[in-house]
Amino acid sequence: MTSTYELYRRAGTRPLGQKAFSLAYMLKAPYFASVRPQVIEMREHRAVVQIRKRRAVQNHIGTVHAIAVANGMEAAMGLLAEATTPSGMRWIPKGIQLEYVAKATSDVRCVAETDAGDWAHEPPFQVDVRCTGVLADGTEVVRGTIPIWVTAKK
Template sequence: MASTFQLYRQIESKPLGKRAFSLAFMLKAPYFATVRPKVEVMEPHRGVVTIRKRRGVHNHIGTVHAIAVANGLEAAMGLLCEATTPKGMRWIPKGIRLDYSAKVPTDVRCEARTDMADWDKQPPFQVDVRCTAYIEDGSEVVSGVIPVWVTAKS
């Protein structure tokens, strides 16, 4: 069975490949369908999704709800972890720490990043995945960390 990352690499450059992968991603983790993340980048140490501003993710003031942004950041983190976790290991998020610095009045780009050194350890270990969300003009609106616990597969 192909890994999630192998599947992404096989279809990303095909017509509608990223759209098809985004749909498959939501089927694998159905809760993400609430924000409909569009997968932009899946590679080692980097995951990026876009959340479209639409009524289903609005808060009471008509901007993108903070938890919708958090879901987008968690989706980006999941893509990064799937592409980065060494063979024979598995990962699970341990929590989430986010600072919301501004309203989100537009579509939002959710980005997760790590460095090679973050993963150069013997299991079990924790990786602090850095997460940032940006609105269309490039302004940062949310930043934080999602700690991920990495262990050997049993």
């Protein structure tokens, strides 16, 4: 278990702990600050962040910009990787493949998921993290994969 995951678990037991953790996560990875991901869930094989629809993340037609959703998906993937990567290993994203399938007309939940079997390899290995961006009514707006490379720590 990484220190990030342990911090999330401790923060969740305190009042405003998840909000404080979300802020700390943005400070640790400053490029997430533009989308202000609110951490909803972090555990092995699953992480969820919420991106609020606000002017700073909208495009010229007034919807949440697809790249803002991609940033939210990457934030969720990072949380999943921190919670799932076995002790003695490290990870780094190798790319991102996304499909924009509908307009993001409201807040977007970005979900990252894997299965235990995805991690059942000797390092080095690749894990394809499945990601989706969904509106509150269940409409999928973005879906894709973020491959991460997992290696032994030196």
